[in-house]
Amino acid sequence: MNGLDFSQQVDQIKENLAVVQARMARAAEKAGRDHHEIQLIAVTKLMPLETIKAGIAAGIRAFGENYPEQAAEKIRALSSEEELTWHMIGHIQSRKTSTVCDYFDFVHAVDRIKIARYLDRYCGEANRRMPVLIEVNVSGEESKHGWKAWDEQAWPELVPHFEKIAQLPNIEVRGLMSMPPYFEDPEKTRPFYQRLGRLQRFLEDELPLMTWQELSIGTSFDFEVAIEEGATMVRLGTIIFGARPGN
Numbered sequence: 001m002n003g004l005d006f007s008q009q010v011d012q013i014k015e016n017l018a019v020v021q022a023r024m025a026r027a028a029e030k031a032g033r034d035h036h037e038i039q040l041i042a043v044t045k046l047m048p049l050e051t052i053k054a055g056i057a058a059g060i061r062a063f064g065e066n067y068p069e070q071a072a073e074k075i076r077a078l079s080s081e082e083e084l085t086w087h088m089i090g091h092i093q094s095r096k097t098s099t100v101c102d103y104f105d106f107v108h109a110v111d112r113i114k115i116a117r118y119l120d121r122y123c124g125e126a127n128r129r130m131p132v133l134i135e136v137n138v139s140g141e142e143s144k145h146g147w148k149a150w151d152e153q154a155w156p157e158l159v160p161h162f163e164k165i166a167q168l169p170n171i172e173v174r175g176l177m178s179m180p181p182y183f184e185d186p187e188k189t190r191p192f193y194q195r196l197g198r199l200q201r202f203l204e205d206e207l208p209l210m211t212w213q214e215l216s217i218g219t220s221f222d223f224e225v226a227i228e229e230g231a232t233m234v235r236l237g238t239i240i241f242g243a244r245p246g247n
Helices: 006-030 047-055 068-077 093-103 114-123 153-157 159-166 186-206 223-228
Strands: 040-045 063-064 087-088 106-108 130-137 173-176 214-216 234-238
Touching: 006 040, 006 047, 006 114, 006 223, 047 068, 063 068, 068 087, 068 093, 093 114, 106 114, 106 173, 114 130, 114 159, 153 159, 153 186, 159 173, 159 186, 186 214, 186 223, 214 223, 214 234, 223 234
Parallel strands: 040 063, 040 234, 063 087, 087 106, 106 130, 130 173, 173 214
Antiparallel strands: none
């Protein structure tokens, strides 16, 4: 949103949000779902503080960040703002878990048990319980993080690992997160989201004492398909704020 003053940024974000929310509602209706059960998380990684402030003025309250230390600076700067929720949606390095526990409200990317244990430790020290999602790789792309879940025959091997995570007292598993391959045609992501839905139902059967209701899937390029396939959280940045700086 280069070249726009603050009020123009707010107006542009409001306009973009209205279009996105209408598209989300249509996708939910097509799938026979209530669009109110789908949360929009505005992705602000690499976005300047002024853009986030414009988003807040436009009515956004849930933000997603990828880099803990950069996010911590923004979160501190916005500490006087009420009712903001910060989602850690990126890959977490072990040495950054304490920062995540200190600043974030929700973690989307628990991709190995080591990170779950670190989160549990630091959240315990902070006397808090962190809601988390388990990140799974349903495509087999080496560039993607997450538990190996593209081979459906191997899903039973995931169960004991997820059960161990569930036993950690200071984190609470709420569901799954995934990132499919990028395609120009969003329809090509549908088979991956369908596989994720099957994994969700498998885990509901195998680990019924855990909560698997949340699915964090869908980006600016394919969120309608994701909603049709069960997304409860969509992570949207470009379509709301425009291209990130440097892109």
